[in-house]
Amino acid sequence: MSVTTTSSTLPLSHLAENLVGSEIIRIAGRINERIAAGEPISNLTIGDFDPKVFPLPEAFLNEIINAYREGHTNYPAANGVESLREAVSLHLKRTQGLDYNKDCILISGGARPLIYAAYRAIVDKGDTVVFPIPSWNNNHYCFLTEGKMVSVDTEADNRFLPTADDLRPHLATATLVAVCSPLNPTGTSFTPENLSEICDLILEENARREGQKPLYLLYDQIYSALTLHGSTHTDPVSLRPEMRPYTVYIDGVSKAFAATGVRVGWTFGPERIVAKMRAILSHVGAWAPKPEQIATARLLRNEAETDRIISHHREMVTERVDALYAGFEKMKSEGFPVDAIPAQGAMYLTVKIDLMGLTLPSGKVVNDAEEVTHFLLEEANLGLVPFYAFGASRSNPWFRISVGTLRMEQVPTIFDNLRKALAFTL
Numbered sequence: 001m002s003v004t005t006t007s008s009t010l011p012l013s014h015l016a017e018n019l020v021g022s023e024i025i026r027i028a029g030r031i032n033e034r035i036a037a038g039e040p041i042s043n044l045t046i047g048d049f050d051p052k053v054f055p056l057p058e059a060f061l062n063e064i065i066n067a068y069r070e071g072h073t074n075y076p077a078a079n080g081v082e083s084l085r086e087a088v089s090l091h092l093k094r095t096q097g098l099d100y101n102k103d104c105i106l107i108s109g110g111a112r113p114l115i116y117a118a119y120r121a122i123v124d125k126g127d128t129v130v131f132p133i134p135s136w137n138n139n140h141y142c143f144l145t146e147g148k149m150v151s152v153d154t155e156a157d158n159r160f161l162p163t164a165d166d167l168r169p170h171l172a173t174a175t176l177v178a179v180c181s182p183l184n185p186t187g188t189s190f191t192p193e194n195l196s197e198i199c200d201l202i203l204e205e206n207a208r209r210e211g212q213k214p215l216y217l218l219y220d221q222i223y224s225a226l227t228l229h230g231s232t233h234t235d236p237v238s239l240r241p242e243m244r245p246y247t248v249y250i251d252g253v254s255k256a257f258a259a260t261g262v263r264v265g266w267t268f269g270p271e272r273i274v275a276k277m278r279a280i281l282s283h284v285g286a287w288a289p290k291p292e293q294i295a296t297a298r299l300l301r302n303e304a305e306t307d308r309i310i311s312h313h314r315e316m317v318t319e320r321v322d323a324l325y326a327g328f329e330k331m332k333s334e335g336f337p338v339d340a341i342p343a344q345g346a347m348y349l350t351v352k353i354d355l356m357g358l359t360l361p362s363g364k365v366v367n368d369a370e371e372v373t374h375f376l377l378e379e380a381n382l383g384l385v386p387f388y389a390f391g392a393s394r395s396n397p398w399f400r401i402s403v404g405t406l407r408m409e410q411v412p413t414i415f416d417n418l419r420k421a422l423a424f425t426l
Contacts (some may be wrong), residue, residue: 180221
């Protein structure tokens, strides 16, 4: 008896068969289906901006349209159009005091391809990559590059940022440390003291290696423009110039200009690494569209307009995270099992909704954060992302709130619904 094998049952590559999808996208997709069906859900999951709440700045939109009308619709240079690399160089010098020329800068279709290219350029199969938990997507990039993951748990007392003591035990055999500040998912930021101590560890380790493959730092600062409440963005090379040969930065327009769909990101760092990243991405074709690159260059050179846009977006984000933080603090004072950490940057607020071990009104005992996520969706019409989506354990009671889609008039309803849902805990 013959057996018919269909293409759907034939094995594919190890990578294809074992790659895990984004838990954040899965949760958000399920919520969006219900919203489309007419359910009144407050979806605070995806780290994106609703263009009806955070529209693309008019000046940026006009520059993009002008670039298309001028006919800039052919292939861009593999490393990005020269005018944009020069504009980014000037922007870095003006805003951070960092001196990187255009040959140390690479443009791509957003930050994701650049992070992937950095991993590919630095990490060999079996090399150790150290990153904090919670963090965004480092586990997936490790899998794609066959690196060895060392995820380091962080604590609420340190605002979920890694300390030098957290990282120290893992650096002797590491090739890459990957961090982000302001941090996705927590909306918290490194202090100069914290980051300086981490830089010193990396410098000490590289001094010990004496010509062996160095330990590099991937520094994702895509949210650097959105610092809140007077906090100041800090970075490795500004603090320790000796870090320059070992630091690869990730940045772009997506968060600073509410331009997530425009897809213009940049990396900067040691020229040799940037050149290898360019070579890798040239075979992938992960270019940012040429008109968007030209428009970004023109916008960045308009310093007054750039500053005005960023200031406006920062005010909008601050208004939203502050309103949510105040609401959670009030609920905490009323005895509800919630908590929050003040936001310092990005577009996120970290909140705690601790129902672990409690018996829900349905009679079900809560065993993990996925059950809490489901309960909040069903009983409070509220969509949040649990920290287990960022690598934490399923018993972790902390959640990420993203405010990029939040209308201020939603805030009272969110807390009315949350109080009703959690009334059984009092």
